[in-house]
Amino acid sequence: MRSIILRSCDGADHVVAQEAACLSKTVQSLLEELEESTLVVPLPNVCDCTLRKVLQYCTQHTALQRRVTDISDELRTREMEAWDKRYIMVSTDELYHLVMAAHYLNVPGLLELCCEGIANLIRGKSPEHVRQCFGLVKNFEAPEEENIRRTNLWALVDEKEQAKK
Amino acid sequence: MQVSGGFGRLTGLSFRASPQSEEDKEHHKMAVAWLLGQAKELVFLSLDLVGLPYLPHLSHIQHLQLDVSGGAFPRLAPVLTTLVTLRTLYLESTETQGAQEEATGLDLQTLTELESVMLDGAVPSALTLAEGTSLRVTVSQMPHHTSLPPEIWQAIARYLSARDWARVAGVCKTTWQLRLPEVRIKQNELRQGTLCREGAAWLLKRAQLARELLLDLPGDIAELQATLTALMQDKPRGWNF
Numbered sequence: 001m002r003s004i005i006l007r008s009c010d011g012a013d014h015v016v017a018q019e020a021a022c023l024s025k026t027v028q029s030l031l032e033e034l035e036e037s038t039l040v041v042p043l044p045n046v047c048d049c050t051l052r053k054v055l056q057y058c059t060q061h062t063a064l065q066r067r068v069t070d071i072s073d074e075l076r077t078r079e080m081e082a083w084d085k086r087y088i089m090v091s092t093d094e095l096y097h098l099v100m101a102a103h104y105l106n107v108p109g110l111l112e113l114c115c116e117g118i119a120n121l122i123r124g125k126s127p128e129h130v131r132q133c134f135g136l137v138k139n140f141e142a143p144e145e146e147n148i149r150r151t152n153l154w155a156l157v158d159e160k161e162q163a164k165k
Numbered sequence: 166m167q168v169s170g171g172f173g174r175l176t177g178l179s180f181r182a183s184p185q186s187e188e189d190k191e192h193h194k195m196a197v198a199w200l201l202g203q204a205k206e207l208v209f210l211s212l213d214l215v216g217l218p219y220l221p222h223l224s225h226i227q228h229l230q231l232d233v234s235g236g237a238f239p240r241l242a243p244v245l246t247t248l249v250t251l252r253t254l255y256l257e258s259t260e261t262q263g264a265q266e267e268a269t270g271l272d273l274q275t276l277t278e279l280e281s282v283m284l285d286g287a288v289p290s291a292l293t294l295a296e297g298t299s300l301r302v303t304v305s306q307m308p309h310h311t312s313l314p315p316e317i318w319q320a321i322a323r324y325l326s327a328r329d330w331a332r333v334a335g336v337c338k339t340t341w342q343l344r345l346p347e348v349r350i351k352q353n354e355l356r357q358g359t360l361c362r363e364g365a366a367w368l369l370k371r372a373q374l375a376r377e378l379l380l381d382l383p384g385d386i387a388e389l390q391a392t393l394t395a396l397m398q399d400k401p402r403g404w405n406f
Contacts, residue, residue, distance in 0.1 A: 096313075099313065099317055100313070100317075103314060103316065103317055111317075111320065112320065115317060115320040115321045115323075115324065116324050118321050119321050119323075119324030119325050119329075120324075122321075122325075122329070122332075122333060123325060123326075123329050124329065125332065126332060127332055127333070127335035127336045130332070130333060130336045131336055131337070134313075136312055136336055136337055137312075137337065138336075138337060139337055139338050140337070140338065140341075148334070148335050148341060149335070151367065152331050152332065152334065152335050152367070153363075154328075154331070154361055154363035154364050154367065155327075155328045155329075155331030155332050155364065155367075156332065
């Protein structure tokens with residue numbers, strides 16, 4: 001099986017099976033565009049640490065997909081889900097970088113997994129908490145913010161309180 | 166302050182202050198500015214001073230440690246490029262809003278002697294270094310992120326209830342202006358009170374931008390019309406019943 005090298009923005013090389021690397025549609029299309037003899041694919045938007053984590057996902061999912069014959073579809077899905085659940089237990093900062101990398105590298109399964117992970121983190125939280133959680137900057141003008149606060153007031157009221165009314 | 170001979174021969178300066186009032190803070194800034202104007206031979210400078218008004222051209226400076234909180238970063242960034250003797254640079258920012266750093270690039274191409282750069286909480290939009298410089302760059306405490314791209318927020322929104330999404334919409338401009346690809350309003354949510362009328366109206370406003378609108382409102386036509394009419398009391402522009 002052919003191996004290729006993925007080079008992170010900070011110059012770290014990762015040797016990976018082409019099959020696993022091609023779970024990333026970005027890498028796949030880069031490989032198609034580059035000459036056939038090319039072994040090194042530069043990824044200027046992903047750092048070493050995040051790339052390592054992305055490749056862990058790609059390698060694991062490729063390995064599980066390949067086990068077509070020895071386990072049933074249901075068992076394979078269950079195994080993948082259990083692995084995914086453990087895999088996505090990362091800090092919010094890591095999750096932020098992972099979702100950005102999954103988006104840039106276009107790994108649909110990983111992107112969905114990260115989005116679900118983020119949704120689980122922000123469910124039930126206030127806008128301020130979400131900002132703090134991901135280090136996002138509030139960039140509204142004062143009148144705009146007041147308008148948003150008024151429009152979204154219903155969402156800030158406790159759900160159970162609302163149901164009682 | 167009167168000093169015989171002045172500070173012209175000073176080669177090292179470390180200034181730490183804990184001002185008790187705004188007045189104190191201003192006095193500290195003035196004192197440091199005056200001192201820096203005098204000390205032309207400085208090789209080492211470490212300032213723990215928020216809102217440094219300016220930095221003079223220090224022609225001998227080799228080691229510089231600055232706090233760039235309080236909006237000082239955009240003011241000081243251009244001056245840093247003129248300090249061609251600089252060997253180590255440490256910039257710290259303790260601000261909660263990182264917008265100024267994010268909008269300011271740090272072009273250090275002229276600093277060919279530079280050996281180490283450490284950015285602690287001060288995150289420029291870009292960092293350019295002299296070609297061939299052997300450099301160790303450490304960026305730590307990077308608490309501020311640019312918002313996620315709209316496509317990612319759209320994918321996240323699919324996992325959230327209307328109420329949760331409305332909360333997230335108030336996070337930043339990207340989330341507020343987001344086009345939701347799909348809006349669902351279910352009759353049982355309205356009946357059970359998990360989605361209030363204001364919430365449904367909020368969603369219907371978003372539905373103007375949606376590619377898909379799923380209304381699960383069973384019952385006869387009259388009931389459906391009554392529900393929608395009630396929801397549309399706060400009718401978005403361009404909607405007619």
